[in-house]
Amino acid sequence: MKVSVHAFANLRDYAPAGGGKFELALADGATVADLLTALRIPAAVEAVMLVNGRRADTATRLSSDDEVTLFPPMEGG
Amino acid sequence: MHGWCGKILRVDLSRGRITREPLDPQVARSYIGGRGLGIYYLRREVDPAGDAFGPQNKIIMATGPLTGTAAPTGARYVVTTKSPLTGAITCSNSGGNFPAELKKSGHDAVIIEGGSARPVYLWIDGDHAELRPADHLWGRTTHQTDDALRSETHEKAKTAVIGPAGENRVLFAAIMNDRDRAAGRAGVGAVMGAKNLKAVVVRGQREVALADPAAFKAVNTKYREAFKAKTQDAPPALRTHGTAITVVGTQSHGVFPTRNFQQGTFEGWESIYGETLTQKYLVRPKPCFSCPIACGRVTRIPDGPYQGEGEGPEYETVYALGSDCGVDDLAALTKANYECNELGLDTISMGAAIACAMELYEKGFLKESDTGMPLRWGDGDALVRLTRMTARREGFGGLLAEGSLRLATRCGHPELAMVAKGLDFAGYDPRGEQGMGLAYATSPIGGSHMRGDPAYFELLGVPVPADPHTWEDKPPLVAKWQDLFCVIDAAGLCVFFSVRYLVEQDLMVKPVGITELLNAATGAGYSPEEVEKTGERIFNAERLYLQAAGFTRGDDSLPPRITREPMPVGPARGMVCKLEEMLGPYYALRGWTPEGRPSEAKLRQLGLL
Numbered sequence: 124m125k126v127s128v129h130a131f132a133n134l135r136d137y138a139p140a141g142g143g144k145f146e147l148a149l150a151d152g153a154t155v156a157d158l159l160t161a162l163r164i165p166a167a168v169e170a171v172m173l174v175n176g177r178r179a180d181t182a183t184r185l186s187s188d189d190e191v192t193l194f195p196p197m198e199g200g
Numbered sequence: 201m202h203g204w205c206g207k208i209l210r211v212d213l214s215r216g217r218i219t220r221e222p223l224d225p226q227v228a229r230s231y232i233g234g235r236g237l238g239i240y241y242l243r244r245e246v247d248p249a250g251d252a253f254g255p256q257n258k259i260i261m262a263t264g265p266l267t268g269t270a271a272p273t274g275a276r277y278v279v280t281t282k283s284p285l286t287g288a289i290t291c292s293n294s295g296g297n298f299p300a301e302l303k304k305s306g307h308d309a310v311i312i313e314g315g316s317a318r319p320v321y322l323w324i325d326g327d328h329a330e331l332r333p334a335d336h337l338w339g340r341t342t343h344q345t346d347d348a349l350r351s352e353t354h355e356k357a358k359t360a361v362i363g364p365a366g367e368n369r370v371l372f373a374a375i376m377n378d379r380d381r382a383a384g385r386a387g388v389g390a391v392m393g394a395k396n397l398k399a400v401v402v403r404g405q406r407e408v409a410l411a412d413p414a415a416f417k418a419v420n421t422k423y424r425e426a427f428k429a430k431t432q433d434a435p436p437a438l439r440t441h442g443t444a445i446t447v448v449g450t451q452s453h454g455v456f457p458t459r460n461f462q463q464g465t466f467e468g469w470e471s472i473y474g475e476t477l478t479q480k481y482l483v484r485p486k487p488c489f490s491c492p493i494a495c496g497r498v499t500r501i502p503d504g505p506y507q508g509e510g511e512g513p514e515y516e517t518v519y520a521l522g523s524d525c526g527v528d529d530l531a532a533l534t535k536a537n538y539e540c541n542e543l544g545l546d547t548i549s550m551g552a553a554i555a556c557a558m559e560l561y562e563k564g565f566l567k568e569s570d571t572g573m574p575l576r577w578g579d580g581d582a583l584v585r586l587t588r589m590t591a592r593r594e595g596f597g598g599l600l601a602e603g604s605l606r607l608a609t610r611c612g613h614p615e616l617a618m619v620a621k622g623l624d625f626a627g628y629d630p631r632g633e634q635g636m637g638l639a640y641a642t643s644p645i646g647g648s649h650m651r652g653d654p655a656y657f658e659l660l661g662v663p664v665p666a667d668p669h670t671w672e673d674k675p676p677l678v679a680k681w682q683d684l685f686c687v688i689d690a691a692g693l694c695v696f697f698s699v700r701y702l703v704e705q706d707l708m709v710k711p712v713g714i715t716e717l718l719n720a721a722t723g724a725g726y727s728p729e730e731v732e733k734t735g736e737r738i739f740n741a742e743r744l745y746l747q748a749a750g751f752t753r754g755d756d757s758l759p760p761r762i763t764r765e766p767m768p769v770g771p772a773r774g775m776v777c778k779l780e781e782m783l784g785p786y787y788a789l790r791g792w793t794p795e796g797r798p799s800e801a802k803l804r805q806l807g808l809l
Contacts, residue, residue: 131475132441132449133434143475164303171661173452174677176771178665195437196661198696199447199653200492 124151124187127157131194134170137162149185156181158191169196202411203265203722204228207233207327207431211322213395214255214314215754218329229724230807232690232734233264237309238280238478242289245313248749252284252387252774253369260311261302261360263399264692266301268408269487270420270567271717272427272701273694274301275489282749283386284394285371285549285603286593286622289745290645292374292388293689295488296381301358303692304404312397314743321361321399322591324352326406334398339364341642342376349401357403363544365591366393367685370601372549372624373591380511381496384546386623386645396505411723414774419716427492430700437474438495443515445474446627449659450519453668454770455632457625459577461761462616464629465770468528472518476530493696494709499534502692506535513537513547516649519627520551521583525558531578536587549603552624554586556604556617557596565611571596608669615760621646630762630779635666635674637763638782639682641756644742652682656699663705671778672785675786677707680805683735684709689744690738711735731774736749737806740790740798744808749770753796775786 125146127163135159155172159181164170170186171190172179173192201223207462210219223237231240238260250256259281264273281291302310305324311619312322319334337345342363349359360377366389373389374382383389392398394762410416437445449467450456456464459740470476486496500509513521513534518548521533521590532555540547556576560566561575568574574584589597599607604624605617618625623646635654643651656679661679666677691714715728726734746755762777787794791802 126804129257129452132437133346133447153785155494169661171665171773176452176454177669191239192448193446194452195434195450196252198436198438198495198662199656199660200445 124149126185126187126189126191126195127193128158133195134164134168134193137164137167153185154181155179155183155185155191158185160187170194171196201225203718204233204529204549205303205306205308207307209310209324209408211310211331212314213312213320213331213397217332218331225471230734232687232718232737233308234262234267234276234278234692235293235686235689236734236738237262237450238278238291239289241311242282243282243741243745244730244737246282247272248282250282250433252287252391257282257391259312259388259391259395260309261752263299263303263542263721264690266601267361267692268300269410269416269721270490271693271721272420272424273488273491273493273697274490274692275739276692276694278374278689279383279387279388281391282391283580284369285645287385287610287749288621288645288751289742290388291689292383292385293650293692294377294381294692294788295491296376296378296488298358298360298381298402299692300489300510301402301404303408304406305402306404306406312395315394316396319396319398321401322397324400324402325354325362326404336677338367339399342544343542345380345399346379349399350623351752353401354403356588357401359399359401361540362389362392363543363591366390367662368591368593368601369592370544370590372546374546374676376544382541382546383636384548385648387653389452389544390455391441398521408721410721412720416717416720419720423491423713426701429698436493438590441474441478442485442520443474443495443499444477445661447473447518448669449655450628453632454767455629455659455668456625456774457519457618457629459526460524460559461625461629462559464632464767464770464772466523470494470522471528472522472530472533476512481534488730489692491694492699503532503536506531508535508538510538510541512541514558516627517547517551520548524551524555525583526577527580527583528578529580532583536583539587540586542588545587548626550590550622551586552618553604553607554583556608557600559616560608560611560613561718565613588763601612605794612680613740618759618761620758621755622694623647627768628655629772630758630777631767631775633668634782635678635775635776637669637758637779638674638678638786641758641779641783642682642786644739644746650685652678653695654678654686657707665705665711666707668773669775674787675782679790680708681784682739683732684711686735687714687731689710690734716795733806735793737808740802740806740808743798747797756796
């Protein structure tokens with residue numbers, strides 16, 4: 124299956140070819156943890172994870188065409 | 201005293217008299233400083249029913265015990281007064297370098313009272329203070345005023361000034377310090393203008409005396425090292441991209457206010473968010489005094505019709521002058537931001553008033569004969585023009601200068617002002633962020649995010665995430681965070697560092713690190729529980745002031761758009777803010793009556809009776 128990913132700030136560094144917005148092929152039934160592994164994002168790197176605009180965690184299971192957003196925790200606006 | 205200077209400067213503008221008085225050690229302990237001292241003096245000295253522009257109103261500029269120390273982000277001061285915009289208290293907070301300089305002049309606070317017959321400025325040079333004529337500065341921009349004042353006092357002096365907007369009593373005029381930092385909200389600059397006080401200029405060279413310098417150094421090092429460890433692989437997003445990176449958090453959750461809060465997603469967001477700002481206009485990040493984050497932005501628009509140089513925009517400005525007006529032209533909104541800084545306007549209420557006007561115009565409730573120009577969504581040029589007209593109260597700018605609620609009311613549609621207690625919301629739509637709705641409605645100054653900011657845990661993952669769509673769990677969290685923000689604002693710290701490093705990293709945010717810093721600085725021997733209780737005392741004292749000014753439970757409200765019109769699109773689609781459901785439990789756990797009044801038992805417990 125394919126999901127679309129939008130990564131921001133330092134998490135953009137883990138995107139293929141450096142672009143923040145990309146599609147990623149994953150095995151059916153993959154979780155957010157599988158996605159982080161596929162992108163080689165170390166466990167120590169903090170990330171806020173959203174799937175289709177809803178808060179997710181590493182155990183969240185992904186479906187085809189899901190939109191995943193990744194950004195670092197932020198100190199404020 | 202240590203941490204505290206133990207001295208208050210009192211300036212009577214009517215008589216031209218300046219006196220000094222001691223800070224009562226028991227008051228210092230019970231209210232810490234900053235926002236706490238502000239409400240302490242306001243309750244004692246300013247009639248809540250009085251005219252905000254009258255000579256009986258006072259302006260309390262107060263630092264905290266950590267202001268001017270080496271504590272991370274020990275840069276803040278708070279300006280407390282009765283607001284001309286809302287009739288409520290306002291306590292607006294700012295960083296930069298002026299607050300630390302004020303503290304180093306040997307004063308915890310300056311209380312400004314009365315009113316001057318002629319324009320004046322206050323010059324504080326350590327122990328020496330005097331009022332000087334300011335006729336020659338009247339009408340000048342904040343930057344021109346800063347240049348002139350430093351040239352006629354001391355080149356290293358720091359300034360807090362008003363621009364033409366404050367002089368003209370624009371109801372949301374700001375006090376600008378260090379040129380581009382703002383104590384922005386609810387009209388503190390207009391009160392200064394009404395008093396004919398153009399500026400406070402200060403030179404201070406005295407280091408803050410610490411109770412236990414070795415312990416202070418150790419605690420300070422511990423938290424700075426924690427920051428370094430967390431950011432060693434990647435700098436904080438706030439340093440790299442500024443607060444405008446927060447658009448990512450709001451847009452992705454569908455709470456980025458768009459076209460006067462008609463929806464929570466903005467199609468043009470990628471044109472105006474932090475990473476685009478970095479690529480196009482960033483010159484360099486700029487830290488406040490003693491800050492390791494450096495979220496400030498020095499920016500430059502190199503060419504085109506909006507060519508210019510200055511600071512900003514911050515996230516709140518990107519929302520208010522950008523998405524909320526449907527503007528996706530980053531140069532235009534940045535230019536309007538520069539204008540706001542130089543004219544001395546709060547960018548949030550300026551943008552919100554224009555957004556409200558645009559909706560009124562688009563719906564036919566305002567005509568071109570009223571506005572003098574078309575007011576279509578997305579018109580970046582109108583932003584810049586209206587900002588200038590508002591500061592000088594020219595034409596339609598005279599109506600905008602009264603703020604969104606008075607404008608919408610005059611057009612017969614007060615429900616189109618996106619406000620709580622008359623103060624415009626910050627950049628978060630409460631329909632998709634339930635805790636924010638409760639925070640706006642119960643904030644003592646009205647629709648502010650900075651009186652206990654649920655966006656941290658609802659959107660930004662700090663210190664740990666909570667679901668933004670649930671409301672049942674929010675009353676205790678909002679109350680806890682409101683009290684914490686009182687403590688941060690009283691101590692003289694910035695929220696940005698404090699919420700990640702100086703509190704326990706769970707949703708209950710016990711202020712352990714803040715307590716350690718306060719104790720090393722002051723020797724007061726606070727427990728974290730006493731510090732928390734101090735925060736609760738400040739919040740309740742502010743509530744009492746509101747009550748005395750005539751505010752009731754009915755004022756803890758949000759516009760019907762937020763509580764009755766379901767969000768039309770995006771991740772929060774179909775949602776409204778469950779404010780009524782949250783208010784009852786919130787009052788109960790605060791120890792307030794069902795009418796929202798602090799109970800006698802609660803007041804006794806907090807020493808407020």
